[in-house]
Amino acid sequence: MIRFEDVTKIYPPSTVGLEKVSLHIEKGEFVFLVGPSGSGKSTFIRLLIKELEPDRGRISVGGRDLATLRNWKVPYLRRNIGCVFQDFKLLTNKTAFQNVMYALVVTGQATGASKKKAAEILSLVGLGHKSNSYPNELSGGEQQRVSIARAFVNHPPLLIADEPTGNLDPETSMGIMQLLYRINKTGTTVLMATHDREMVDRMRRRVVALDVGKVVRDQKRGGYGED
Amino acid sequence: MGKISFFLKEAFGSLRRNYFMTIAALVTVFLSIVVLGGVLVFVYTTNALLKEVEQKVEITVFLKTDPDPTTDQVDAMQTKIMGWPEVKSSVFVSKEEALNRLKEDFKDNPEILQDLTGNPLPASFEISLKDPQTVSSVAERFKGDPVVDEVSYGKEIADKLFSFTSQARNFLLGFIVLLGIVAILLISNTIRLSIFARKREVEIMKLVGATNWFIRWPFVIEGVFVGFVGAAAATVVILILNSFLVGKIRNGLPFMAVPLDAVPYVLVVLMLLGVGVVIGAAGSGIGLRRFLKV
Ligand SMILES: Nc1ncnc2c1ncn2[C@@H]1O[C@H](COP(=O)(O)OP(=O)(O)OP(=O)(O)O)[C@@H](O)[C@H]1O
Ligand SMILES: [Mg+2]
Numbered sequence: 001m002i003r004f005e006d007v008t009k010i011y012p013p014s015t016v017g018l019e020k021v022s023l024h025i026e027k028g029e030f031v032f033l034v035g036p037s038g039s040g041k042s043t044f045i046r047l048l049i050k051e052l053e054p055d056r057g058r059i060s061v062g063g064r065d066l067a068t069l070r071n072w073k074v075p076y077l078r079r080n081i082g083c084v085f086q087d088f089k090l091l092t093n094k095t096a097f098q099n100v101m102y103a104l105v106v107t108g109q110a111t112g113a114s115k116k117k118a119a120e121i122l123s124l125v126g127l128g129h130k131s132n133s134y135p136n137e138l139s140g141g142e143q144q145r146v147s148i149a150r151a152f153v154n155h156p157p158l159l160i161a162d163e164p165t166g167n168l169d170p171e172t173s174m175g176i177m178q179l180l181y182r183i184n185k186t187g188t189t190v191l192m193a194t195h196d197r198e199m200v201d202r203m204r205r206r207v208v209a210l211d212v213g214k215v216v217r218d219q220k221r222g223g224y225g226e227d
Numbered sequence: 228m229g230k231i232s233f234f235l236k237e238a239f240g241s242l243r244r245n246y247f248m249t250i251a252a253l254v255t256v257f258l259s260i261v262v263l264g265g266v267l268v269f270v271y272t273t274n275a276l277l278k279e280v281e282q283k284v285e286i287t288v289f290l291k292t293d294p295d296p297t298t299d300q301v302d303a304m305q306t307k308i309m310g311w312p313e314v315k316s317s318v319f320v321s322k323e324e325a326l327n328r329l330k331e332d333f334k335d336n337p338e339i340l341q342d343l344t345g346n347p348l349p350a351s352f353e354i355s356l357k358d359p360q361t362v363s364s365v366a367e368r369f370k371g372d373p374v375v376d377e378v379s380y381g382k383e384i385a386d387k388l389f390s391f392t393s394q395a396r397n398f399l400l401g402f403i404v405l406l407g408i409v410a411i412l413l414i415s416n417t418i419r420l421s422i423f424a425r426k427r428e429v430e431i432m433k434l435v436g437a438t439n440w441f442i443r444w445p446f447v448i449e450g451v452f453v454g455f456v457g458a459a460a461a462t463v464v465i466l467i468l469n470s471f472l473v474g475k476i477r478n479g480l481p482f483m484a485v486p487l488d489a490v491p492y493v494l495v496v497l498m499l500l501g502v503g504v505v506i507g508a509a510g511s512g513i514g515l516r517r518f519l520k521v
Contacts, residue, residue, distance in 0.1 A: 091431055
């Protein structure tokens with residue numbers, strides 16, 4: 001599903017984002033991306049959706065080489081990757097419902113059925129009653145959940161989440177994790193960057209640890225820290 | 228269908244939300260089109276006025292007085308003149324008529340003419356032409372004619388007038404082109420500013436999988452709307468101002484016959500609206516381009 005071959009990303013002038021990262025993630029896997037702040041987790045994700053271009057190395061997603069992917073095809077790549085952004089990236093002048101709908105409308109679905117779908121997924125993340133609120137009327141955790149709803153409303157084959165539980169209380173976090181778990185069970189590949197030690201330890205899934213842009217650990221059934 | 232109504236909703240929603248930028252863009256379009264339209268109307272009007280003045284260029288052929296030409300000679304000459312294709316009309320002014328005119332001109336102070344004895348004035352032909360530019364070549368033909376004393380057509384005045392009018396036309400044409408360019412720059416810059424304020428919004432749209440055209444359409448609709456409304460308001464102002472000024476000129480300078488049909492109004496209105504719409508649409512399209520590279 002995802003292949004990174006020797007990928008290096010340097011932010012000008014010389015900040016290391018990623019350094020010589022090689023990583024394969026198979027279809028249907030559930031992977032935690034861990035590491036201290038500034039270790040390159042978000043950089044990894046931004047490369048994956050072609051928001052950034054690597055300086056060296058190759059990246060392919062779903063069998064497609066991103067370097068040779070035509071510009072006009074990038075939107076179609078992104079529609080197949082649901083992405084929960086660390087800073088949510090909600091459209092500030094649209095309600096929670098309209099934000100979720102936007103992901104459907106861009107793919108040409110603006111039907112009654114898709115409206116129902118959007119309403120359902122908002123209820124699923126526990127925001128049914130806030131669908132008409134604007135992002136600035138929502139708490140951080142609520143905005144995060146809108147972002148999750150938008151990422152998954154298309155049922156993309158790949159779901160990436162950058163700290164999706166960063167602003168949530170343990171109980172809501174658990175709810176979100178269970179949601180991601182269920183999503184993964186339906187065959188969706190899930191990649192989640194997180195600092196949530198407890199969560200990672202409890203799930204016992206594949207853990208990839210980054211430090212200063214390098215992969216320092218890749219464990220099949222790992223925990224947050226070294227065992 | 229669903230998409231079009233979505234785009235329209237997006238466009239008018241953001242026009243309302245970003246009302247300050249909407250107003251700024253509207254004012255820019257409005258001012259540019261007012262100036263553009265003003266110059267256009269001015270060009271058409273002065274063009275018509277210049278044509279009018281050009282038409283007044285006449286050739287006066289004075290005949291010898293000693294001896295005066297016979298009626299036969301006059302008739303023969305009139306026939307010859309009227310035979311030339313360049314000539315629109317030719318009027319014979321007899322000695323008596325010339326004197327009457329002179330008296331008429333000085334009727335307020337007849338003492339000037341007191342010492343006049345007999346009739347020293349020559350008879351003349353007053354010739355007007357179909358195309359005023361042919362004046363020199365027609366005047367040339369009277370050279371060496373035995374009954375002709377002098378040909379006058381205000382050579383310098385005519386030549387100066389022609390060179391002035393052709394220069395004025397070129398200058399105004401250049402001015403319009405320049406103005407058009409300035410207007411486009413100004414407007415696309417204003418629109419770019421408004422788009423810059425929404426850079427983040429565009430970025431997010433791209434990251435959740437919107438194609439460039441999906442993002443672009445609402446912006447283009449906004450641009451077309453702003454361009455059209457601004458141009459329409461400017462057109463109304465131009466038309467009102469024009470009719471007001473024409474009225475003023477008519478009253479103030481009655482001898483200047485301002486032709487009513489000088490400005491092809493329908494064409495000018497369509498032109499201004501068209502320019503507004505094209506500028507608005509192109510401005511948003513171009514202004515958006517660099518933000519779509521996400
Ligand atoms: N746009 C940028 N320009 C310059 N440097 C950047 C940029 N984005 C990130 N960096 C740097 O790249 C490195 C990796 O950043 P990245 O955002 O990938 O870390 P992260 O692992 O996601 O951290 P966190 O857990 O705090 O989100 C950091 O040193 C950061 O300062
Ligand atoms: Mg990060």
